[in-house]
Amino acid sequence: MKKKTIIDELKKIVGAENVLADNEDMVTYSYDAAVLDAVIPIAAVMPENSGELGKIVKLCSEYCLPMTVRGAGTNLSGGTIPHNSGVVILTGKLNAILEINEADMYAVVQPGVVTATLAAAVEKKGLFYPPDPGSQAVSTIGGNVAENAGGLRGLKYGVTKDYVMGVSFYDAHGEHVRSGSRTVKCATGYNLAGLMVGSEGTLGVMDEIVLKLIPLPKARKSMVAVYKTIEQASKTVAAIIADRIVPATLELLDNFTIRAVESYSKAGLPLDAGALLLIEVDGHPGQVEEDGLRVEELCREFGADSVKVATDENERDRIWAARRSALSALAKLKPTLVLEDATVPRSKIPAMVKSLQEISQKYDISIGTFGHAGDGNLHPTILTDKRNKEEWLRVEQAIEEIFDRALELGGTLSGEHGTGLAKAPFLEREVGRSSILFSRRLRKALDPNNILNPGKVTGAL
């Protein structure tokens, strides 16, 4: 079918104002936060309700047009890079919070709702939606579900997967499929809602998501521990967990990241520290008090030069704002930033930190390390310039070695960034051939014409 016909058909569904096809627009939707080649789609379309979304999927199905759904495009694995003969479905206008049910503690949302918007809305009612990916200020719930986004609170509260109670979606044929429920317990039929989490738009196009909410913790306490060496910091992490304390967040920043963040945010971080731990405990006030003191003790025992406890909410917010600026701060330093996501069992954090230092030296590249140390999810961040072909080759080799090392330590290629295009070629190293073949059979049965975000997760079919 001709491009013009497709665009005309799309306009019939959503109106001319909701179809974008200019070259400038197409460039906008040709890439995401991953360091991968851009791909220009044929059009982008912005449905305003579920009915329009269904018609778009049906149209694409009839004409075998690849579809890529895009929320904020903040994913780091190429999950929203479109197909060059495909359509980008934008969820920006599917942004209604349909229900916040206080009595039964769940929310029903459209996929385009911004994560932080939902979090703020439920907090007003004394409820808590814990998953807080780094990009929560702009990322969408649909994208979070599609990528199984994590965040700073994974250690204590889990990730997006742990909050998805139900999902409804249009399948590759445009049929509307429901799964899951509004009850905490549901053992009816296959766990399709669970399967949709992390499937990166390859199994269906979501129109509604039911999320579990929990009561807001009554108290919290944040602190910053300053270390001479990253070894001391990483050993503290292991010691805290071994002490059976589960902080809400337990974040590590190395010297490289500290300097970048400080120059960007002027938060007053100690520039000469080898590493920082940013820690928050939350829950019942009595528990926060006890856990806070014990964590402080452990930090000192494992070599912290100082431990500073935030005395009010402003100070607390400054700590976390600084942490959340890490990616932006690092991105300013060099033309290309590769944010990796290799994750290991948390007791292996000291070993992984050591390996990252060795890999950095071996390939003579800069690797900043920060991330969610408490749940084993480090973000080794490589600063480079992709146009420097010789260096880029070394970067690619270093990334492969990081992957292999994480797997050797019993870890995973991606803790929270997804497989997308970026990690699909490496998937076999982690899960084995049989798992990929199994996944491809599953996918092919559900999307026989390979129109749902082709190339992602399982690689080319």
Next chain:
Amino acid sequence: MKKKTIIDELKKIVGAENVLADNEDMVTYSYDAAVLDAVIPIAAVMPENSGELGKIVKLCSEYCLPMTVRGAGTNLSGGTIPHNSGVVILTGKLNAILEINEADMYAVVQPGVVTATLAAAVEKKGLFYPPDPGSQAVSTIGGNVAENAGGLRGLKYGVTKDYVMGVSFYDAHGEHVRSGSRTVKCATGYNLAGLMVGSEGTLGVMDEIVLKLIPLPKARKSMVAVYKTIEQASKTVAAIIADRIVPATLELLDNFTIRAVESYSKAGLPLDAGALLLIEVDGHPGQVEEDGLRVEELCREFGADSVKVATDENERDRIWAARRSALSALAKLKPTLVLEDATVPRSKIPAMVKSLQEISQKYDISIGTFGHAGDGNLHPTILTDKRNKEEWLRVEQAIEEIFDRALELGGTLSGEHGTGLAKAPFLEREVGRSSILFSRRLRKALDPNNILNPGKVTGAL
């Protein structure tokens, strides 16, 4: 293939002592805890390790023999009723706890490990595996995963699904598939581990399961609140949740169940009470103290005649032993017991309780009601005699009406018992036709010869 050949081939894999084919044995494996017709399989086989399990699956695959995996057979939906030309795979000898990792808080187990055995083993190390299905003393982890078992602690701690980090299994072709990880965060490939949960043996045969563990709560407090009417009790449940207290367990027993349990367990329950709430709060000692007092207050406010707090562990254990005996106690009263599992959003518990009373009167049948009121998961229990055809017809009509009422209230057909054979015919009412067709396409692609526990979950393909 002839029965004798199959048995000979199985014996070659596991040794003669691990293959059962006598008529008496086959009767043993012809039924489970659901009220459904028994089906005699051709043999039962007991592999001793994953290698043998893989060979059995491969053999069945080559000869297109239906396979039904059976743990303790305690499921209530017919999930382990075999096929009459099929083999039953018993997991009794695949019962090793392979690892309890204290530092990283996970356990790796074979499917035949008994739930309570695992719970006790991790508790010794100060860790906690919360899912506690009613049958935990005999049920197996493999069965719990296959059925997505719940239990008394669903309200605060979730269900089996919330603790499965990884699963490895043999697919329908006998290929070994890995999924998930040993890390809290994992966004690599499809969430196949999540898909396996609740799939009732229809997508693969599990050989290893990785389970998340959490720190053991430091304190707990149990109490019994006695009410004149079940309405008062069910309104208290809604009030506790509305107060943002999340008890570990919040169980309801109606008068019918109280009498049955008391005659069976002699636990000292008040025979004239209209209903009881059995409540446990746990966590940090300060929180337990506060929540305990507030719950007591709410119980009285909503009409409890008395609230008795267990003063020691013995008294606590007696309360929960009495609750756990409910099913056995009820089962003694009549030849046939149908334990239903309709679940509603918890705020709808009062409405559901009222409907159950109306349905009981309308069809002139005895319905005892007990269950996990805190998570909306009631177990209406019908006592009858299946040989009384006239009454059985009324029972079947009542069950259908219970299902429809739960769905009207925004609930689900099954909170924790699974779909199995029992609920497959009703699935469409909840999830709709598209969801079933989607599920069948998925299943057919993964098991083209329909040999993995045929007939369960999606009905006949």
